[in-house]
Amino acid sequence: MLDARKTATCPHHAPKDHPAVKPAKVGILLANLGTPDDYSYWPMRRYLSEFLSDQRVIDYPRWKWQPLLQLIILSKRPFSSGAAYKSIWNHDKGESPLMTLTKDQTAKMTEALTAKYGDQVMVDFCMRYGNPSTKSKVDAMIEAGCQKILFVPLYPHYAGATSATANDEFFRALMEATWQPAARTIEPYFDQPEYIDALANSVEEAYASAEKKPDVLVCSYHGMPKRYLMQGDPYHCQCQKTTRLLKERLGWDDTQILTTFQSVFGPEEWLRPYTVEHVAELAKQGKKNIAVIAPAFSADCIETLEEIQEEIHEAFEEAGGESFLYIPCLNDRDDHIAALTRVVAQNLKGWLD
CATH class of the missing domain: 3.40.50.1400 (Rossmann fold)
Incomplete structure (x- = not known):
């Protein structure tokens, strides 16, 4: 994943009081849907509120939807959803299976892309809803010296409620950056x-x-x-x-x-x-x-x-x-990681070849 410890130096020919700049990297940020931090009521409610308040997911007018969501749906649904999550929870690691699997995918993608591009790339993951947030990971990549970021929603198929809202959140994070990196998003890979x-x-x-x-x-x-x-x-x-x-x-x-x-x-x-x-x-x-x-x-x-x-x-x-x-889903199967690596490589052309 990220290594923000690379030595930052003052640019050549710049005055001595110029802020230090880290060596330029290309960030590859994988993104998945998200997961509650826990299956108890309040973590579930926070997660469901963020998810179901997204107008890419539920596009009803806010004045009509939010009272129904906050006063009725979220008074009951965290209990039923929490029970469902509890039945599949990775109790050994204290996290949902999606979190465990996304970490495993990221580790294998890091290995594959580092083998291909060396220390020119940094690989990490974020979640559209819950933690780690998209903004926190974009900020970390910028801090680590990523002047280009390829954003990779882990959805083979495009949908407004999946790929598009993940991209929205990525671009919202960039809006707050003092020095915006160049940015790309991938095409859906459903037919690759x-x-x-x-x-x-x-x-x-x-x-x-x-x-x-x-x-x-x-x-x-x-x-x-x-x-x-x-x-x-x-x-x-x-x-x-x-x-x-x-x-x-x-x-x-x-x-x-x-x-x-x-x-x-x-x-x-x-x-x-x-x-x-x-x-x-x-x-x-x-x-x-x-x-x-x-x-x-x-x-x-x-x-x-x-x-x-x-x-x-x-x-x-x-x-x-x-x-x-x-x-089972493709998860961190080697052939799946190879397919994702190829998708990433295709989208890095012109940045890294």
Whole structure:
């Protein structure tokens, strides 16, 4: 990660009282969604308040939404969400699995990028909501001498509620910098061959070790209101393309793989089909053995470890399903790290070659 101890020196030909300047670096800042500091009530409430107050996530007028959120939703939801987090919490390290996995990914990315670029780069991570904040990490990179920063939201697919809001927070942090670094953000990598290969490898490995071969693979993506698609958000189309490319890479036909959407919130219609309903329908149709993968998540989190493996799994079994295989996110797999390293390298061209 960051090493801010590099010697700072006065620029050549500058007067002796000129402030010292550290050697120029290129910062690579990985960003994930975020996590509460703890699963107890107040940490959960702070996290949920920040998350659900983001108008990229919930775009209702503030005068209408905030009283409902602060007075009603956040009086109850921290308890239910806290219980869900407690069921998956990494108690040994005192943190959520997403935090643990993001640290592991960052360590491997640091190793890979340092091997490629030496001490010209610094790698770290931040969270859009909660800690470590985006601003704290941007400030640390600037302090360490990063005159260029590549911002890397760890979302393969673009969505306003994920990539865009992460970028928003990055640029807000830059607004407060006295000496702004040059800045870049990455394009979504949902169709990059290395990413598709990593997904396919994880599926092939899971199928090879499964006790019962699944009848169908359900690609469950995080949902969003259908209205966002109608407004021009490309997320739905990018998810469909990932499923198609994965199918082609595996050499399968349309009967062996399908796309669904999970994590529905609120009263309006979201992208369909809903995963929790569709897996139950599959069981009723005689598809007794299924596998589920979550390609839109770069690391396992509450939506995969609790929602998929508990809620969605339970819905499948209650409808008559027999064998439910969850295929973990790519996490810190070597092929995933290689794919991310290639994405970063492509976006560093012109800065580092």
